[in-house]
Amino acid sequence: MKQRKPDLLWILAFIFGLGVVTTGYAQGLWERKLDAAYQQAPVDPAQQQHR
Template sequence: MKRKPDLLWILVILFGLGVVTTGYAQSLWNNKTDAPIEVSALQQQSTAFKR
């Protein structure tokens, strides 16, 4: 009879995959020259002045 994997191990594996995926996505995001993160930062600044 095989033991089912514990919920803790499933969560650890999912968390590890999330960390790896996030790191990979951030590295791809930082390699883009026209990343829209600067646009969103400018929009936040402009809305701060309107208040």
């Protein structure tokens, strides 16, 4: 009995889903990294410009 090849639509759907999951995970890591950097940055009043 011959094995049936997966349809092109299923392959494209899988690649698209993998891209969505990967992008969401990367954005989450990026936002956590930016939040941590923002919270650790000391605020120096001498560097702020007063107008």
